[in-house]
Amino acid sequence: MTHVQRRLAFFVPAAALLAVVLGCGLTRLPSFGLPHSEYARYITEHAPAQRHVSNIVSSVVFDYRGWDTAGEELMMFAAVMGTALLLRSGRDEERRRPTDVMTSDAVRIAGAGAVALTLLVGLWTIAFGYLTPGGGFQGGVVAAAAALLTWVADSYRRHRAVTPATLVDAAEGLGAVGFLAIGLLGLVVAGSYLQNVLPLGIPGTLTSTGTIALLNAATGLEIAAACVLIFAEFLEEYVVTVPGPTPEDP
Amino acid sequence: MQDVLLVVAYTVVMVLGVCVVVTREPLRQTLVNGFFGLALVLLFVVLQAPDVAISEVVVSTVAFPLVLLTTIYRVAAVRRSADEDES
């Protein structure tokens, strides 16, 4: 028997058993669409008044369940570190720098506009994350996409110039450390980690919600830097396959 | 009306998910995965979850295609150069 057939022989009865267990479990869940969570009812009733926040999900992410988010951030940090370690170590030293300059003027002009627009949308999504749908996680990836568009619009050299490795690494570390440090502020002032201790402000403005705004910004910085790092590592792998010969940049 | 929308959204997600698994060739599978991401976004919007929908849009439009396509190109290039070395 081939390997696949041997694995399937194990998998099919195990999957059948799993399907039975899942079926028994999932059909005993409360009916789809009926309210059953007391915690959810409490949060939706009291979060806007307690935290002066409009996007209740963001108050759950950065305040009520802030400790889980700290774990997710560290998970992201560790995964990016692992990726960078794996891909940077297996790379040989001498590599010709590709010169894949985009020559079409239409693409360059449209790309320049697209980079600016995407960066603006990314920063706006991060900044207004606790007032409208959005937040540090979503906006961070959009901001990393803006850096990626410089590669599409111009050339790989320009992309590396815009995202130098030392700056991106430092920004990612700063974001992660900033998140943990703001939690320490809560510990020092009020005796519990990640407690919301800053003034809450007027609901609906950018200066509301206390530490949620700061944690949101730190998360946006860290996710943006982490995604830029991942994209840069994979792009570095890809540009080796760009066919030469490569004339010098004019 | 809401019920019909929900049933359609769930069915599309299920069908596209199975299609992603069944497609074997990596390049074609990346394309089908893009459609699956779109179906997930529509499902999350119908389920009144805009934050999750924004997350899924951004991730499946920007991050997944880049990471997958660069790996596919690199793997194909390494395989091509290994074949050239052998022949």
Add this chain to the structure above:
Amino acid sequence: MSVYPYVVAGVLFLAGLYGVVTSRSYLHLGLCLTITQSSTYVALVSVGYLSNGQAPITQGRTPGKPFVDPIVQAMTLTDIVVSVAVLALVLSLALLAQRTHGTEDPDRMREVRG
């Protein structure tokens, strides 16, 4: 309708596992793992849904409709962004495996020895 969303989540989970078991390439394996992860997102967000509910944003709300569960949405959105880094890690392992062993087929790799 009361149990269909969970059936969909179960089907996605098992389909992803089947893909991992019968995979011939690490790229295919990585994507099937993300299908399994997506089944958990579908299950989580479905648990929190209320019939005739509205999104948990207080600006622009329609009065009278209840808010859907924000806690499962919080769990899901952080998960989706972190899954990018996890997929990147799996793919970089695939690249390294191909570089050292010359193949990206998980079955042929066990026949290759040092």
